Amino acid sequence: MSEAISEISSLLETLTSSIDVFKSELARQQFSEPSLSASQPHPIDDPTYVPPPLMYEARRLAVSSLNQLRLLLESPLEAAINISMASGEIQGLRLAAEIELPEILDAATDPEEGEDIRVIAERTKTDQRKLEGILRHVVKKGWFRETKPGYFANNRRSNTLRKGRPGSYLIKISNDYVFNVHGKLPELMTHPDESFRMARDPTHTAWNIFANTDLPFFGANGWTEKNPTEAQKFALAMGSLGVASDSGVVYDFPWVELLKDKDAIIDLGGGQGTLSCSLATAYPEIKSFVVQDLPGLRESAEKFITSKSVSDRVKFEEQNFFEPNRRRGTGNYVFILQRVLHDWSVEDGTKILRQLRDCLVDSKSTLIIIDPLLSPAIFTSKAPSAKDSLSALKGKRHYQPVPPPPFIPQDFGDNWLTAHSVNISLIAMLNSFEHTYFSMSHMVELAGMKIKKVNATRGYVQVTEIEIS
Numbered sequence: 001m002s003e004a005i006s007e008i009s010s011l012l013e014t015l016t017s018s019i020d021v022f023k024s025e026l027a028r029q030q031f032s033e034p035s036l037s038a039s040q041p042h043p044i045d046d047p048t049y050v051p052p053p054l055m056y057e058a059r060r061l062a063v064s065s066l067n068q069l070r071l072l073l074e075s076p077l078e079a080a081i082n083i084s085m086a087s088g089e090i091q092g093l094r095l096a097a098e099i100e101l102p103e104i105l106d107a108a109t110d111p112e113e114g115e116d117i118r119v120i121a122e123r124t125k126t127d128q129r130k131l132e133g134i135l136r137h138v139v140k141k142g143w144f145r146e147t148k149p150g151y152f153a154n155n156r157r158s159n160t161l162r163k164g165r166p167g168s169y170l171i172k173i174s175n176d177y178v179f180n181v182h183g184k185l186p187e188l189m190t191h192p193d194e195s196f197r198m199a200r201d202p203t204h205t206a207w208n209i210f211a212n213t214d215l216p217f218f219g220a221n222g223w224t225e226k227n228p229t230e231a232q233k234f235a236l237a238m239g240s241l242g243v244a245s246d247s248g249v250v251y252d253f254p255w256v257e258l259l260k261d262k263d264a265i266i267d268l269g270g271g272q273g274t275l276s277c278s279l280a281t282a283y284p285e286i287k288s289f290v291v292q293d294l295p296g297l298r299e300s301a302e303k304f305i306t307s308k309s310v311s312d313r314v315k316f317e318e319q320n321f322f323e324p325n326r327r328r329g330t331g332n333y334v335f336i337l338q339r340v341l342h343d344w345s346v347e348d349g350t351k352i353l354r355q356l357r358d359c360l361v362d363s364k365s366t367l368i369i370i371d372p373l374l375s376p377a378i379f380t381s382k383a384p385s386a387k388d389s390l391s392a393l394k395g396k397r398h399y400q401p402v403p404p405p406p407f408i409p410q411d412f413g414d415n416w417l418t419a420h421s422v423n424i425s426l427i428a429m430l431n432s433f434e435h436t437y438f439s440m441s442h443m444v445e446l447a448g449m450k451i452k453k454v455n456a457t458r459g460y461v462q463v464t465e466i467e468i469s
């Protein structure tokens with residue numbers, strides 16, 4: 001009989017070997033260790049910093065083994081109690097971003113010591129005792145620091161809540177949609193009208209219940225198109241989500257090579273143009289990018305593109321992706337569909353893809369789909385050790401994910417939570433889903449194309465190359 005493996009010991013082994021590699025990678029790059037007492041971001045906190053493959057995998061393994069260990073150690077009842085009140089953290093952060101707390105704490109006489117709660121309450125004209133309770137809760141969750149009783153200061157995490165930073169948009173905007181709309185999911189799933197409950201169209205969603213409207217959220221006649229201010233807000237939140245995956249997409253795929261015999265990148269359903277702007281900044285040799293989206297996005301896209309100083313190479317163009325593409329027959333392009341197909345049913349996704357297939361026929365144009373391909377949440381006790389997988393990565397410059405070690409789920413559990421969280425939001429807002437490899441492959445085939453290659457990235461998406469079948 002084989003001896004039972006200790007899950008705790010196995011996860012601990014993954015944790016220690018990955019932490020060792022992470023620390024040596026920090027030292028190799030002459031970075032200090034991150035600190036819980038720091039008020040400034042660490043260089044690795046910059047969303048444009050791309051860790052070398054070995055460091056990226058070591059960090060991913062460390063975080064996922066910590067998460068699994070926590071699951072083993074935490075009391076289930078305490079976990080249930082904490083999660084039942086988890087909205088306290090979200091609303092506390094939203095308040096912190098709205099009263100511009102990071103900026104107030106920065107302006108303290110000594111930002112390392114932070115600011116007295118009495119001063120913060122006075123500046124923000126809020127109730128001191130309530131504010132102190134709310135802030136202490138978010139500090140417990142890792143946002144901001146309490147440096148001495150009643151004194152609050154910034155920390156690494158709180159820096160992302162500053163005005164104009166991705167975290168502040170996500171907390172202030174997505175929260176509005178995500179928090180409120182998720183709240184209607186149980187109502188949707190148990191709706192007394194079976195036709196509503198089982199519907200898969202975008203007008204019978206948790207969002208429709210929340211917003212009390214029959215309009216779909218997206219689309220040419222959708223709610224966002226009729227409410228341009230909301231479309232712009234949503235694009236800002238989407239762009240902020242994009243920041244988390246952009247670096248991996250930009251550096252883990254050979255864009256310049258692919259563009260050699262092409263006229264431009266066409267970023268269809270490109271929103272405010274976050275990805276195109278990131279690519280334009282990273283690759284000055286790529287001369288032309290076109291962000292195509294609905295007319296309601298023009299203003300915010302042009303503003304964003306100008307803010308990134310790339311308006312000479314990145315242009316906005318109106319295009320409904322259900323209609324023939326205006327670029328068809330005009331040249332050779334790399335078409336990108338990032339975070340678009342997951343918004344639509346298989347039927348609608350196939351229609352979008354067919355329009356693009358028409359652009360690929362008789363040209364050198366290609367199609368790239370950027371979306372996460374979800375895996376089941378399974379894990380196994382028999383798998384290569386983290387230590388062996390990490391040592392095989394040493395010196396590698398091209399990113400290749402390591403296989404999950406024992407007791408770490410296939411897509412590294414919490415580490416890929418973003419993709420699974422977006423999936424829930426899609427279900428709630430649009431009656432649509434993130435794809436798996438098989439569902440993506442099926443839809444692409446319905447449109448007369450096939451998957452050529454799936455490229456992993458140092459982010460929560462894959463870059464999938466498509467060709468005509």
Ligand SMILES: C[S@@+](CC[C@H](N)C(=O)[O-])C[C@H]1O[C@@H](n2cnc3c(N)ncnc32)[C@H](O)[C@@H]1O
Nearest residue numbers: 219238242269270271293294319320321338339
């Ligand atoms: C989830 S966002 C993704 C935006 C961007 N690609 C990104 O990765 O951040 C989906 C985008 O599709 C656009 N969209 C929705 N319906 C469209 C249509 N019929 N034609 C063109 N764009 C559309 C939306 O305006 C939005 O910008």
